[in-house]
Amino acid sequence: MKSGDIVRCEYGGTSRKGTYITSRNGMSVIKLDSGYNIGIPPQSCSSVERPVIEPGKKLELVQDKNLPELAIVSTGGTIASRIDYRTGSVTSQSDAAAILHAIPELKKVANFTTRSLYTILSENMTPRIWQELARAVFEEIQRGVTGVIVTHGTDTMTYTAAALSFMIDTPVPIILVGSQRSADRPSSDNAMNAVCAARAARSDLGEVAVVMHASTNDDACSIHRGTRVRKMHTSQRDAFRSIGIPPIGTVAYPSLEVKLSCDAARRNSCKPALHDKLDERCALIAFHPGISPDILEAYERYHGIVLSGTGLGHVCTELIPNLKKLIDNGTTIMMTSQCLNGKVCDRVYDTGRDLLEAGVIEGGDMLPEVALVKMMWVLGNEKDKGRVRHLLLTDLKGECNRRRTHG
C-alpha cells in the first residue's frame, strides 16, 4: 500500500473506508473519513483505489509592487513546519512562498522576494551554513532590498544571529524570526512574529536582530540585538530575552508600530561589507564541579576555546595547568560566565588570578554562545595573537557592554 491509497478496513466487525497514511510500529495508520487516524493490523486493510494525485496547485503570489522590497531567506524551523508522515512529528518542509501563502497579512507590509536556502531544523545548523547564509543575505543587501528576513528554527537562532552580526556590516535590518508553537496550529505565534519581523525589516534599524513575542499575549514583539539575545525557555512564546541590555525595540501588534531605543543602530550608518571567514576549530566547554582535567585532552588541536565558568569566571584550580598547556601550544582561551548576567572578573579571587596568569582572556559580559561565535570569527580573520586578543576584548557588534546599568 502507498500513502494516499483509498482503503477498506475490516476491523472489529465493521467495515470502513479511509486513506492509507503510513506504516508505524507494525500497524497501518489509516485516516478514516471522519478525519480520525487509527492504527490497525495491516491484514485488516485492503487497497481499493489509488487516486491520481493532482499536481499541487502552484502558489501564485500577487504583491503590491509599490511597497518596499524585503527579502525572505528561509532556512526552515517551526515557522514553516508541517507534519512528516515518516516519523509522525513536525519537520520543516515549506519554502518561503509557502510562508507568504500561509500568512497573507505579510503582503500588506512589503513586497517580498523569497529565497529558500535550507529546510532544516536549527539543531542541524553548522558554521558552514552560517557562512552560506551570510553570503546569501549579503547578496540581497547588495541587490538593494530594504531589509532581509531570515526564517530560522528557534533552538540555535541566537548563534546564527551572532554569526551574521560578526560576518556582515549591514546598513539595513537583518531580522531573524521563528516560532515557538508550530505553524500548523491555529494559535501559532508564527504569523504575528513574521508580520512584526517584516515591519522591523522596513524600519529605521541598521543591525542584525531577532524579532519574537515579547510576552505570552499577542500584543507585541521585542526586537533583540543579535549579539545579546538568548533563548531562555524551552517552549513559551516569549522565550527570547535580551540579556544585559533591554530589547533595542518593539513592534506593537496589530498596529505594527515600531519603537527603537536610542541604542539601536540606525539604517545606513555603515557601508555593506562581508567578512565571511570562520575558524570552526573552536569549542564551548561548560565547567562543572568534578570535571576531569583530562577532558581537555580532547581539545588539544583546537584553535579557540570558550569556557563557561562559574560566578565571576572560574574553573577549579585542578584544571588550570591543563589550560596553560593548551595556551602554550597556541590555543586561545576565553572565559565567560554561566550566570549569563554580569561581567567576568578574574582579578578578585586567587583562582581568577591564576587563570589570567595562565593566559586566559576575560570575556567581559559576553554571552558564552556569542563568545564562541566571536572566537570563530576572530580566529577566522586574524592570526596574530596580539590582534586576536585585542579583537576579542573589543566591542565589535554590541556583544560587550562597556557599562552595565542595573537590572
Added chain:
Amino acid sequence: MAEGPRLTAGIEIHQQLNTKEKLFCHCPTTLREVTEHSGEFFRYLRATESEIGEIDRAAKEEMKRDRKFQYYTYDTTCLVENDEEPPAPMNSEALSVCLTIAKMFGMTPIPQIHTMRKLVIDGSNTSGFQRTAFVALNGCLPNGGQIETICLEEEAAQRVKDDLFSLDRLGIPLVEITTSPCMHTPEEVQQVAEYIGMVLRSTGKVKRGIGTIRQDVNISITGGARVEIKGVQELGLIAEVVRREMLRQQNLIAIHDELVCRGASVDANDGTDITDLFRETKSTVLKKAKRIHAIRLGGFTGLVGRTIQPDRRLGSEMSDYAKKCGVGGIFHTDELPAYGVTQEEVDRLRTRMHAAEGDCIVLVAGATDRQVECALGQVVTRAKIAMSAMPVPEETRKMVEEGSTAYMRPLPGAARMYPETDVLPEVIDEVRWNCIEVPELLNEKASRYAEKYAIDLSYATQLVSSKRLPVFERAIEEGIKPKLAAFTLLSTSTELRREGIKIQNVADEAFIGILHAVEEGRAAREAIPDLIRSAAEGCSVEGAIAKLAPSVSREELEAIVRKIIESRSDFIREKGKAALGPLMGVVMAEVRGSVDGKLVSETLRKGIDARLADT
C-alpha cells in the same frame, strides 16, 4: 395513505471523567470560581490547513470575524492549558476508564490509538484545536442499535462571557460516545441516552452534576438533512428537541416547494447601500449604524417571516448566518413596519429596491462596508439554500429555549482533523485490554441490592443512581446495616434537603461517622437527622454527638439497667418477662435518647432474664 416523514436519529454523549489529573497535563480536574483567577492573557486564532491542504469549512466560517480571545488562568492550571508547553503523554487513568466503558458496551479497541487535533477556533481551546483520540468501535445497545465509536477527548474551556474564557475546565478528560442512526422515535432517543448515562455512571469514575454530561443529537428526516444539535443538557428535553427539529425540517421543505412554485430568485449583485434612507429613522439600531445595506429576495415575501419552529422563522436562520460577520442581526420587510421603522420608510425602501409585491427586502446594519457586505453575502447564501434542491442545510446547531435550535456553523468535515504530533500513539494490546475489569451495571446492582438487602427495587434504583452510592458501598463493607445506610443516605437526606439543609456540604466521611456512631450505640437512630444538620453546618461528627447525644457507653448503660432492675425487683418478680415494656420507658428516659432503642431493649431483656433466673 401517505407515510409521515421518517425520523433517523443518533446521539453523541459527552461525559466528563472524574480523574485525578487532566488528559494531557498534570493539573487537577477541579472547577474554579471565576473570581479566583490568578492571571490572564489574550491571543488571536487563525484557521490552518489540514494535512491534506484544506481549510475546514466550519473553521473558515469562524474566520469571518476577528478572533481575539482572552483567558483566565488559575493556580490549578499550567503552561499546557496556556498552549505554552507541549502536552504530557495521555493520562492512563482516563484511558483506562474509557477502555472500561468500551468493554461494557462490548466494543473492540483500536490497537494503536492516535491522538488528533480537532480544529475548533471559537476560542474555547487556547491551541485552536481540541485533542481527541478514537479509542474503540462497534458496541451494542439494548434497542439493537450500535455504538459506533468511543473517543477520548479533552474538555474545552468554559466561556465566561463573549470572548472571555476560563481555563480551569480546559483539558478535563471527556468520553464521546456516538451511536449509529438507530433511533426512530423521540422517546427512543431519550431512552438510549438514559441507558448510556447509566452505563457511564456504573464505572463510578464520571463527574456528576450540571454540565458534566452533554448530549448532541444528530437528526435527519426523509427529504431533509443531517443536523447536529449541540448542548442538550437535560435528558427530558431530547424528545422535544427532536420533535421541533422534525417540524423545522418539514417547514423548510414546504417553504422550498412554495419558493419553486413562485419562481423565486436571488441575485447577490443586488446588494445596495441604503444608509441614507434611515438618517432620520426612529429605529435606534438603524440610526446608530454606520452602514446599512439591503438585498431584494424575489418571491420571498411572507416566507422569511414564516414560523418554522416555535419562536423561529426563516428570517431567524438568515440572521444567524449574518451574525457570523459580527453584525447584531437582520431586519426584513415581513416583520416591518416595527422596531421604530415606519410604513413610510418601508415604502421608500421598496421603491429604492425596485421591489415587486412578492419580494422581501432584507436589511443589514453594521460598522463597516466590509462587515455589512459579509453579512449580506451570508443572507444570500442562506436564501439560496432555501431555494435549492437541498433546502435543509447540513449544520451544527445549538439548542435555545425550550428545545428550538439556532444555527451555529456548518458540519465540520474531515479537514478539521490533524494529527497531534506532540503525543505518541497509545498501544492497546491484549494484555492491556484483558486487564480492564468490567464493573457491575447500576441496574443490575439495584436488583442485587433489592434482593440481598430486602429493599424495594425502586428504592434500590434510587440508591444506585445516587451520588452517595460509594458511601453506601463503603458503609456496607464496614459492617453498617444496609437498611440503616440506605435510609440515612436517601430518605433522611432527601427530607433534610427539602427542609433547606445543605446536604451537599456533608462530607462522605461525616455520613460514615454518623452511621458508625449509630451502629455502635454511641448515638440513637433517632438522633440521625440532627447529626446530619450539624454536619451540614460544618460541625464534626464527634462534636455533634457530644452536643446532641452525650454518649452513654455500654458499661454505663448496663450500670443504669442494673440500677433500675435492682430498684424494681418486686415489679419484675410480679410481671416476669412482661416487665420489659414498662421498664423500657424508664431506661430510655434515663439515657436521654442517646442509646439506640434496640440496644436498650436487648440489655434490659438480658438483665430481666438474669434476675428471673436468680429467683
